[in-house]
Amino acid sequence: MSVGIVMLVHTALGRAAQVARHWTAAGCPVVIHCDAKVSARAYRAFRKELSDETEIRFSPRFRCDWGTWGIVQATQGASEKMLHDFPEVRHVYLASGSCLPLRPVRELQDYLAARPQTDFIESATTADVPWTVGGLDAERFTLRFPFSWKRQRRLFDRYVALQRRLGFRRRIPKGLVPHMGSQWWCLTRRTLSAILEDPDRRLHDRYFRRVWIPDESYFQTLARRYSTDIESRSLTLSKFDFQGKPHIFYDDHLQLLRRSDCFVARKIWPQANRLYRVFLTDAEGGKRTEPNPGKIDRIFSKAVERRTRGRPGLYMQSRFPHGGWENGLTSSKYTVFQGFAELFEDFEMWLARTSGVRVHGHVFGPGDAEFAGRQPVINGALSARAAIRDANPGAYLTNMIWNTRGERQCFQYGPADNQGIVPLLTADSNAQVAVISGAWAVPLFRSNLNFGEIRAEAARLQKVESEFLEALRSPHAKARFRIWTMAEFVESPMEPLQTAVDEMETRSARRLTEAPKMADLSGFGQFLQTLKNQGMHPYLMGDFPALDDPAGGARPGKTRKPYLVQK
Incomplete structure (x- = not known):
C-alpha cells in the first residue's frame, strides 16, 4: 500500500x-x-x-x-x-x-x-507564469477576499475596488513566498504531514483564508517550505x-x-x-x-x-458578440467598382468576359440586389430581396463573400446605394475598391428630371461620395483602393482599366485589347457648368471644360488619344 x-x-x-x-x-x-x-x-x-x-x-x-x-x-x-x-x-x-x-x-x-521522496505539485511564482485569468495574480495574495466570486460578484468587485483605492496591502507571513499551480497534486507523506502539523499552521490558515482561490496556492506555497524534491508538474x-x-x-x-x-x-x-x-x-x-x-x-x-479566432469571414457564436475577434471581416478577397457601370454601358458583361470572375451589378442599390445574371438567389440560399439585405447590410456582404468563397466576387457600388456597408468595407483588408469619382453624375445627365430635382440629387450624391472617399483615405482604413476623377479617367481610360483588372489578381489576367463602350458624354461639360451656375459646385469630377466633349470631340488644336486597342 x-x-x-x-x-x-x-x-x-x-x-x-x-x-x-x-x-x-x-x-x-x-x-x-x-x-x-x-x-x-x-x-x-x-x-x-x-x-x-x-x-x-x-x-x-x-x-x-x-x-x-x-x-x-x-x-x-x-x-x-x-x-x-x-x-x-x-x-x-x-x-x-x-x-x-x-x-x-x-x-x-x-x-x-x-x-x-518526490512531490508532484505544480508550483510557480506569479512573476514567472502568465496563468492567471481576470487580472488578479499578485493581488490575490495582497488583498482580502471574504466574498464568493460566483455567489457575491457585486460585493467581490466592489470590495476589491475599495482596497485598491485605499492602497490596502496584506502582510504575507514571514518565510512564505506565494506560489501558484494546479490544485491536483501528489505529495509524499513526509511533506503533507509537515504542512498539516506545522506549528505556524494557524497563522498560515488565517492568511490563506482570505486569499483568492487558495486551493491553487496553499499547498503549492507550503510545499516549497518543506519538500526536498519537488517536480513542478501535476x-x-x-x-x-x-x-x-x-x-x-x-x-x-x-x-x-x-x-x-x-x-x-x-x-x-x-x-x-x-x-x-x-x-x-x-x-x-x-x-x-x-x-x-x-x-x-x-x-x-x-x-x-x-x-x-475562428475562420476568417465566418461569424461564430463564440466570436460574434466580441468586437475585434473577427480574424478577418470577410473570408476572401473581392473587388468593388464605383462609377464604372455609370460611365460604361456594358461594363458588367465586359469585365466578366475579360477577367473570368463573377461580376454583380449594384448589390446594395435602391432595389433588390442585382446578382450576376440577375438571379433571385445565389450560393448559400442568399436572397436578392432588399428587405433581407437591408436588415443588416454588413452581415449580408459577409455572407455573400463566405457563400461564394473560392470564386472572386465583384460588384458595383455608388453613393445612391445603401451606405451601411461602408464601415465594414473600409476596415476590410480583403476589399479592393476602384472609384471613378463623380461618375454618379452621368445617369443624372442622361435623365429626364427637371433641373431643380437634378441639382438637389447631385448635391446629395456628391456629399455621400465625398464621405465615402474620406472613409477610404482614413489612416485607420485597411481596404486597398484606387481613386480617379472622372475627368482624368475619360482622358485615358485604358491605363486605369488595366490597373483595376490587374489588381484583381485573376489567373486569366492579360493585357487589355478592348475597352467597354463608354457612355455618350456630349454636352456633359455644359451640364456641369449649368450645375455650377445654379449654385451647386460639382468638384469630384475633376476639370471638365464647359464647351468640350471629352467622350467624342476634341479641344481646338489637340487630337484626343484613342482608348480602343487593336491586336
Whole structure:
C-alpha cells in the first residue's frame, strides 16, 4: 500500500463511487470528502452504496464554493484522515469525483514507488507564469477576499475596488513566498504531514483564508517550505480554455486521452460511458512511459485558436458578440467598382468576359440586389430581396463573400446605394475598391428630371461620395483602393482599366485589347457648368471644360488619344 487517494466529490456521486471502487480494487485506500451542499439524503445514499468497502473512509464535510477557503479545509480534513487511518501510505494523490484513471493503477503505484521522496505539485511564482485569468495574480495574495466570486460578484468587485483605492496591502507571513499551480497534486507523506502539523499552521490558515482561490496556492506555497524534491508538474491531465474554464472530456476524446500517457484526467463528462468502460478495465498494460500531456497540447492550442479566432469571414457564436475577434471581416478577397457601370454601358458583361470572375451589378442599390445574371438567389440560399439585405447590410456582404468563397466576387457600388456597408468595407483588408469619382453624375445627365430635382440629387450624391472617399483615405482604413476623377479617367481610360483588372489578381489576367463602350458624354461639360451656375459646385469630377466633349470631340488644336486597342 503505497498510494492513497483523496477524492473531493460534489456531483455525479454514482460515477465517483465507481471510480472509488476502482482505486480500492487495486489496493489504494480512498478518503472521500462530499461537499456540504450535497443534500443529506443523497449523501446517505452515497455512503450506503460504498458501505461494503473497508478501504474507503469519509471525512468531515465542508461547504466548497469555487475560489474560497472551503476547498482547502476539505482537502486538509481528508488528508489528515488518510494519514491517520492508513499509516502505510507513502504518497497521497488528490483527485476529484470527475477524475478518471487513464492507465492501470499498478503503473501509478510503481511510478511513485520508484520516486519515494518526490512531490508532484505544480508550483510557480506569479512573476514567472502568465496563468492567471481576470487580472488578479499578485493581488490575490495582497488583498482580502471574504466574498464568493460566483455567489457575491457585486460585493467581490466592489470590495476589491475599495482596497485598491485605499492602497490596502496584506502582510504575507514571514518565510512564505506565494506560489501558484494546479490544485491536483501528489505529495509524499513526509511533506503533507509537515504542512498539516506545522506549528505556524494557524497563522498560515488565517492568511490563506482570505486569499483568492487558495486551493491553487496553499499547498503549492507550503510545499516549497518543506519538500526536498519537488517536480513542478501535476500527474493529472487537466486542460483549460482561454477563459480559464476546464475542458470537459467526452467519449470522442478516447484516443486523445490515450495518447497523453497521463495517469489521471479531469474533467470527465459523467455520461461518457465509453470512457468509463474502457479506462476502468484495469488490465496490466505494461506501459512505462512518462506522462506527457505535451503530446496533445498542439490539439488544444488549435482548439483555443479556433474558438477565439475562428475562420476568417465566418461569424461564430463564440466570436460574434466580441468586437475585434473577427480574424478577418470577410473570408476572401473581392473587388468593388464605383462609377464604372455609370460611365460604361456594358461594363458588367465586359469585365466578366475579360477577367473570368463573377461580376454583380449594384448589390446594395435602391432595389433588390442585382446578382450576376440577375438571379433571385445565389450560393448559400442568399436572397436578392432588399428587405433581407437591408436588415443588416454588413452581415449580408459577409455572407455573400463566405457563400461564394473560392470564386472572386465583384460588384458595383455608388453613393445612391445603401451606405451601411461602408464601415465594414473600409476596415476590410480583403476589399479592393476602384472609384471613378463623380461618375454618379452621368445617369443624372442622361435623365429626364427637371433641373431643380437634378441639382438637389447631385448635391446629395456628391456629399455621400465625398464621405465615402474620406472613409477610404482614413489612416485607420485597411481596404486597398484606387481613386480617379472622372475627368482624368475619360482622358485615358485604358491605363486605369488595366490597373483595376490587374489588381484583381485573376489567373486569366492579360493585357487589355478592348475597352467597354463608354457612355455618350456630349454636352456633359455644359451640364456641369449649368450645375455650377445654379449654385451647386460639382468638384469630384475633376476639370471638365464647359464647351468640350471629352467622350467624342476634341479641344481646338489637340487630337484626343484613342482608348480602343487593336491586336
